[in-house]
Amino acid sequence: MNTQTTSADGSSAADVALIQIAPGVHLAQIGLGVFQVPPDEAQRVVEDALEIGYRHIDTAAAYVNETGVGAAIKASGVPREEIFVTSKLRNGDQGYDSAFRAYADTCERLGVDRLDLYLIHWPYPSAGLFVDSWRALTELAADGRVRSVGVSNFLPEHLDAIAAVSPLRPAVNQIELHPTFQQPHVIEASLAAGATVEAYSPLGQGADLDAEPVVAAAAAHDASPAQVILAWHLQRGYIVIPKSSRRERMAENLAAASLRLSEEELQAITALDSDARIGGDPATFAMTQIR
Template sequence: MSAPHETRAVREVDLGGGVSVPQLGLGVFQVPPEEAQRVVEEALEVGYRHVDTAAAYVNEAGVGAALRACGLPREEVFVTSKLRNGDQGYEQALRAYDDTLARLGLDALDLYLVHWPNPAAGRYVDSWRALAQLRAQGAVRAVGVSNFLPVHLDDLAAASDLVPAVNQVELHPTFQQRELVEDCRARGVVVEAYSPLGQGADLDDPAVTAVAAAHGTTPAQVVLAWHLQRGHVVIPKSSRRARLEENLAAAQLELTADELDRITALERGHRTGGDPATFALSQIR
């Protein structure tokens, strides 16, 4: 690949313990395994320094290949992966982490998350104990959760003194999860938004398109800027280089207080993904 470009100015968010994460990163959910290396290499070329994958996405190997090919020092790229439901449990989670490192070809992750609480299985507290052990051993820089509701976070708090660094949840203008966000912030948990554009459904709203027209930008850039100015870490997915560049440029867009309010007013309770209270797929394919 060509030499990596200079990183655009993307703010970093403190996760505690000397760890910080670029606020705008690349998500690779639904990027096919055979395309993952190309997509991640192109993202790194245009300036991304934060990549989010998961065992359940079946593309960790492609992400790792891109990291090796890109020519960047390992410490310059923040890498996240996640523990799938079928690997939950204390011993299983420890083995799964080693498997993820092997697929990625890394010695350690920057962030490892429990992908879902999967409450029907009743193993998320044991999984969290495993992640806490990995962090205590220095095998991972930070640990957190994904799709956890306050009741699940309460269970972790009752079993461990370690507070998740991150809760990665579905979050976009028409599904803002305000009570959950407030709960996370009260605990000192950073909120990370996946499906930040509502899988594209939020981009056609007149409030979003009007703000985009006023700034001469795209609706996607407006929604991403809204996330960034609200303090969310955000991981939009794209497989196209032009869209990768467009999304990254959202870090330079500043919306007015009135524009932020107009987008915040779009809350509809419109979830597009699974419900953490019931989602129970093994995620093993």
């Protein structure tokens, strides 16, 4: 299933596939991530993205920019039901009762009645609360207060732990994923748990753009290296949420949906995996994310 969007200046945005992540819940395979977008810039960035044609916005309580994202959604004129909004439960709010409060606060900051997707941001295993948090999220979903729930940065053992307390599968496992850090064991466990894989830092925060197979494919297709890497993700079935504050880069990223790489190109990029993690290790990451 594809969706065709058109930007405000009349130019056509790329055909972006819609991925079903839960019964009756679909999201655009390319979304806009707003990690590290300053609070005072978030409204402008998200308004630009919605004008260009994005319909999937990913934020988090820990990013401290939910208010700006919500203001952009309200100001954009795009009907709320056309915009898929994800946010995340930060580590310092984990726990059964606190997860309910945190979810309500997130919806208030965003100015929405409910989210389309709510994720546990990190397992934070040293706190021992992610299973209780998952119980709360499953109740939010059962009550219809959120359309779908999932996790982020969960390793196989964390996925097993939540499966033991609830039959509800996580709609998504959002993980660090890019050509030089592919986590095949986490992908395999996520798919086995019924979760769709969503890639954050899909370009390796820029570190993967100069890799030889990426540059070669970009030249062969008259595309940018970023488009090549995003196309690699899309053709492997992953959801991607590249972050950019620049309109031209946002449009470029969205246009990656129209690029098709050959099997040889896909394999060459896949062969770049070197276990080069950029972000925190979910087995030990323990910041409360409270500022």
